[in-house]
Amino acid sequence: SYRKGGYHAVRVGDQFAGGRYIAQRKLGWGQFSTVWLAYDTRTSTYVALKIQKSAAQFAQAALHEISVLSSIADADPSNSKCVVHLIDHFKHTGPNGQHLCMVLEFLGDSLLRLVRHTRYKGLPLNKVREICKCILIGLDYLHRELGIIHTDLKPENILLFSSIDASKDPVRSGLSPILERPEGNPTSGVTSLIEKRLKRRARRAVAKISEKRDSMGGAGEAQKSERNVEGIDVRCKIVDFGNACWTDKRIAEEIQTRHYRAPEVILQAGYSFSVDMWSFACTAFELATGDMMFTPKGGQEFSEDEDHLAMMMELLGKMPRRVAICGARSKDYFDRHGDLKRIRRLKFWPLDKLLIDRYKFSGNDARELSDFLLPLLDFAPENRPTAQQCLQHPWISGKDSTPREKRNEASVEKGHVGMSNLRIKVGK
Numbered sequence: 001s002y003r004k005g006g007y008h009a010v011r012v013g014d015q016f017a018g019g020r021y022i023a024q025r026k027l028g029w030g031q032f033s034t035v036w037l038a039y040d041t042r043t044s045t046y047v048a049l050k051i052q053k054s055a056a057q058f059a060q061a062a063l064h065e066i067s068v069l070s071s072i073a074d075a076d077p078s079n080s081k082c083v084v085h086l087i088d089h090f091k092h093t094g095p096n097g098q099h100l101c102m103v104l105e106f107l108g109d110s111l112l113r114l115v116r117h118t119r120y121k122g123l124p125l126n127k128v129r130e131i132c133k134c135i136l137i138g139l140d141y142l143h144r145e146l147g148i149i150h151t152d153l154k155p156e157n158i159l160l161f162s163s164i165d166a167s168k169d170p171v172r173s174g175l176s177p178i179l180e181r182p183e184g185n186p187t188s189g190v191t192s193l194i195e196k197r198l199k200r201r202a203r204r205a206v207a208k209i210s211e212k213r214d215s216m217g218g219a220g221e222a223q224k225s226e227r228n229v230e231g232i233d234v235r236c237k238i239v240d241f242g243n244a245c246w247t248d249k250r251i252a253e254e255i256q257t258r259h260y261r262a263p264e265v266i267l268q269a270g271y272s273f274s275v276d277m278w279s280f281a282c283t284a285f286e287l288a289t290g291d292m293m294f295t296p297k298g299g300q301e302f303s304e305d306e307d308h309l310a311m312m313m314e315l316l317g318k319m320p321r322r323v324a325i326c327g328a329r330s331k332d333y334f335d336r337h338g339d340l341k342r343i344r345r346l347k348f349w350p351l352d353k354l355l356i357d358r359y360k361f362s363g364n365d366a367r368e369l370s371d372f373l374l375p376l377l378d379f380a381p382e383n384r385p386t387a388q389q390c391l392q393h394p395w396i397s398g399k400d401s402t403p404r405e406k407r408n409e410a411s412v413e414k415g416h417v418g419m420s421n422l423r424i425k426v427g428k
């Protein structure tokens with residue numbers, strides 16, 4: 001990827017924008033770019049420098065991302081909306097071509113790494129709630145004030161940020177509570193001494209953790225992870241607007257990363273802001289359990305899409321026929337009765353039961369979380385609550401006027417109807 005049209009190879013100390021920004025270390029990378037911690041000599045702060053690949057289609061994508069990020073920054077001058085802030089942008093010419101560069105506020109580790117840090121056991125629910133609130137503030141801002149659909153919401157695209165001003169002191173701000181350094185990066189062409197040292201330190205840290213785990217046993221490690229996570233002031237921001245679109249200017253038909261993809265996108269039945277709400281629910285589940293909500297796999301007899309739809313129905317009940325048959329691709333998966341063509345026997349395992357049986361949630365925690373998530377996973381997009389409505393939900397706002405016994409009765413009564421044709425799922 002470090003060739004003409006591809007990534008720009010960066011060395012620690014490289015200067016950008018006429019010497020204004022100085023590269024410090026690599027923060028991450030994606031399909032389109034590498035992202036570096038850089039020192040802004042003009043403002044004496046640290047920033048994240050996203051350096052796009054140079055080929056025309058990447059430049060085009062960067063221009064789009066810059067226009068989205070600009071409108072986000074323009075409408076939120078106080079930078080309080082849980083969405084990453086664009087500071088500057090410029091072009092940088094290197095041996096592989098001309099690269100568009102975005103200067104973003106410097107944020108911390110992604111929620112994916114935070115989940116990995118719990119050894120995929122999930123975060124304590126009070127932390128999940130704090131994170132969800134931030135994401136919802138960001139989504140409400142994007143959706144209601146700007147008319148922007150993110151279209152690629154997932155733990156990887158939500159980054160932690162600290163109340164201590166990270167741009168001034170990235171080390172002490174505690175932005176990177178995670179011990180591992182990025183792995184599997186495309187090599188930057190040059191591995192700096194600093195990077196090597198960081199890697200060595202990370203390996204030692206990871207080795208130490210595994211030693212401890214071996215001596216403490218699995219449960220001990222889980223407790224330790226939770227303690228570490230408990231200490232983090234958890235606030236976060238939504239990043240990666242490369243695929244975002246304005247609701248009146250939708251670009252792509254196939255949007256979202258597979259596991260976070262809404263059913264109407266699979267069926268090609270049109271989409272709106274509510275696709276982000278679906279991905280948000282999948283993300284919240286993953287934070288709470290450490291597992292992705294849906295992990296479809298294609299088989300010999302059926303496609304990944306069909307498996308995905310089947311998994312959705314095993315968790316959420318049968319898709320209403322009206323919804324199932326209304327997409328351009330509906331006929332590929334559903335017969336005219338609204339049943340899947342190639343996957344006939346679904347094993348129903350409702351969310352609250354799954355949380356209790358597999359993830360050992362208490363009855364109450366399971367009910368509260370599934371009461372919050374299930375409306376977001378409504379097959380009919382127009383029925384999903386908006387981010388604004390979610391912010392009012394007692395699970396988020398903490399304001400609940402209904403006495404506990406009443407709530408329990410209500411969720412028992414609601415139950416799951418129309419499931420008699422589905423078998424109870426016994427294991428994944």
Ligand code: ATP
Nearest residue numbers: 027028029030031032033035048104105106107240
């Ligand atoms: P994708 O293939 O996901 O579209 P991309 O090339 O558009 O990737 P981003 O997802 O924006 O790149 O960024 C890549 C990685 O760089 C992120 O996953 C994250 O680890 C890191 N990163 C991005 N923005 C920031 C930031 N503002 N502060 C700190 N790290 C960041």
Ligand code: MG
Nearest residue numbers: 030156157240
């Ligand atoms: Mg990304």
Ligand code: MG
Nearest residue numbers: 030032240242
């Ligand atoms: Mg991107």
